[in-house]
Amino acid sequence: MNRDALTAKEFWLLSTLGFATLFGVWSAVALSGFVPSQFLPTPWGVVERMVELTAKPFAGYTIQQHLVSSVGRYLLGFGLAAAIGVPLGLLMGWFRWLDDVVSPLFEAVRFIAPIAWVPFAALWFGTGIGGPTLIIFMGAFPPALINAYRGAKFVEPRFIEAAQTLGASNWRIIVEVLLPASVPSIVAGLRISAGLGWQSLVGAELIVASSGIGYLMVKGQASISTSTVMAGMIAIGSVGIIIDVLLRRMEATINRRRGR
């Protein structure tokens, strides 16, 4: 099998082929009448519904407002996960005692899936911004922490030794050696965090929210509007792709600046 890298043209051609097949089969099944249109709308039916949702509020808000609400929570949860996970990971990579204190706790809590936090999050933080934010945080936090920790642990000893012989304090070593040396690992971790956070968010909104894309989909389900549900799925996928592309670009820029 040929596993060589594809040219850009081949890549776009094959991607288009994949999407074309999906929409083709979808349209064919929808038009054939085997499935009632209430349960399987045509692709253009979904697009029409999406356009409609941008103007006419559904479940209290237009689709843009739902999106803004989701993205806001997401940025807060993901931001908190990065702001706590990365420094904590670096500190754990440097201070052995902190590693010994946090690691067992972290390993235990990590196996509670983000969705399993829903009841607790709802009880403590409600369905506004707090509850979903906690769930995103729980999804995004582990990869942010683990990758910063690994990055700090695998910094080449010669850089640390050089810093020590130049008189650097622990604090300076963490900020000026461990952090920059771990940037590739940290950014890779944040990419995973971002993806998991976004998935956790929509999962959370299905259950514990009063606005947002997930909430819109639940309401769509309740009113047996498959096209509304599918419009929500397309919005989720699109935002996910945008987040990944942005982070990929950031990663590439950082690696290029570092001469790799």
Add this chain to the structure above:
Amino acid sequence: MSEIVFEGVRRVFTRDGKDFLTLDGIDLTIREKEFVAIVGPSGCGKTTCLRMVAGLEFPSEGTVKVGGKLVTAPGPERAVVFQQFALFPWKTVWENIDFGLKCKGVPVAKRGEPIRRFIELMSLQGYESAFPHQLSGGMQQRVAIARAYALDPAVLLMDEPFGALDAQTRTVMQEELVRLARKNPRSVLFITHAVEEAVYLADRVVVMTRRPGQIREIIDVASVRRAEDWDRLEHIEEVMDQASFVHLRTRIWRLLREQQQPGEH
């Protein structure tokens, strides 16, 4: 006060539950502002000696003191130049040299002057904002030397600093180091396996035995250098052409040959 004193130093390291003796009975004093080179077969523990002065490793028995104080941790008064340069790849030339001064707490306004001075001394003008990976090996090592010297350390520790350089660059660097060392004398401990380099640079050359490393002999080069006035000669090849130089070099080679393993060529 920057005398380096090894007293009865032994170093044992344990791997897979077995003890290996790497250094045994090292007694050595490096006087203030003296340049001492250690040569020896690979694995004889010469780098370990340097790392114990740096505070990156510690003796299993015996003591290492600098300026009368037991070495317990790394410190900026004992600057190290590593074989693989160990420049911070995410910092520019300027920032690399600046790092130690910043750690020392020197205010920004007072850091520019020494940095500029060493950039000039090491012929790095125009490369202040270059990153290490954009420089040749020789230039990277110049930055590392500037970074060490900028701290104005009492002790300079150099671990095969020119080992990774090509022969020509190496020669230039050796000449520059001699110039720098004569101008700013420091207590220098210089590790190398190149005999010519040791004789050319050092006041005394310590020849070590193979593992477990012991001191085989200490050869006084400074008295010969003074008597023969090597410093009047500008280039390394002229110094290396002196009968007195050849004589010392041959003597050290003989001592090292004794250390070859049977069957080794």
